[in-house]
Amino acid sequence: MMEVSTLTNVAFWGASTMTLGFALIVVTQRDVFRAAIALAGSFLGVGILYFVLSAEFVGVVQILVYVGAISVLMAFAVMFIQDVTAGSRPVQGRLVGATMGALILAAVAFTAVNTEWSTMDDITDPIAVAALTEGYVEIGTGDDTTVAITAPAETTELVIENGGVLVDSTGAVGVLLVREYVLAFEIIGLLLVAALIGGLLLMRNPGPGSEAAAEAKEDADAETVGSEASV
Template sequence: MFNVELTGELVAFFVLAAIMISGAVLMLTLTKVVHMVASLAAVFLGLAGMFVLLEAEFVAFVQVLIYAGAVSILMIFGIMMTKHEAVQEEPVRPVQEIVSAIGALCLFGIMFYAIRLTAFPAPSAPVTTGEDNTMEIGKLLFTQYVIPFELVSVLLTVAFIGAIVLAKKEAE
């Protein structure tokens, strides 16, 4: 029925997919916010691994640097700097859990059926490997797109200064 060759790339895909799904499920089921952020970081790292499998090294590097690093650290700092009050847990509702599980399985079945029926076109040009796409992105970023790049850096600096000013006013 399935004509699939077991390769390292296929194994890596399923390992990364398992990491991402586990992290997402843990993100929804854990109760401590710091643990939730750690599981979200695992999802981000798994996604970066998927980008490596797709030979998009620059996007994988940015994924690790920005999302797994900066966003996770920012969320942890935000959690640590805010006050938290104890929240009463809602009672477990097994009917909602069963309906959610049935809905998830139905969605999976529909997606599986749609993917199996879809005829994917063959690539028109052969994919060349070994190209340094990071170098090409860097050349474009510092030649053709240098003005937008600098404007974004100025915008982020102004936003950072504004956040410091707002935080200082609240502290006083």
């Protein structure tokens, strides 16, 4: 059993508390805009968790996409809501909702408790053990920049040189995305485009023959402008 450093523990618990705390604010806060900001905080907590787990690429992307872009868009969209501070009214049938929520929570808890999580002792790969127990060897490049050893991009298998340890997961993620899961990647891309177009369609003015109507309206506006020349 390896000893997880106190610092990692502190960071983990801090980030977890942040994530859950902000998530709690999201569901309890009436003000939708505040909820959106709290959601951003929750996303940030998740990003920090990724950092704690040494998945810094995922962590950075989490911040870039979720906090930097999606939260902004959410906050932006919230501004289109009629009455932001009042939030949505309580839904009918709260009991049903509460029951469903409790059931899902129970299911998740059950799974978490019942799963046989692999422990440190189950890991046999010497490199992974080395990484996790911090018993690896650093390789300097001779320059002042010390570089952790990465896998060459050509292979998906992680090759470790000189007994170092892989720290940079970026290359590996990239290789996986465009080699093994390229189809899934592309399909997600397509899905996002479809969602974008769908969103635009939903935002369209639902008037009769909207475009022609809009043009006619514009013409009418122009005429009124011309007629009332002065204020």
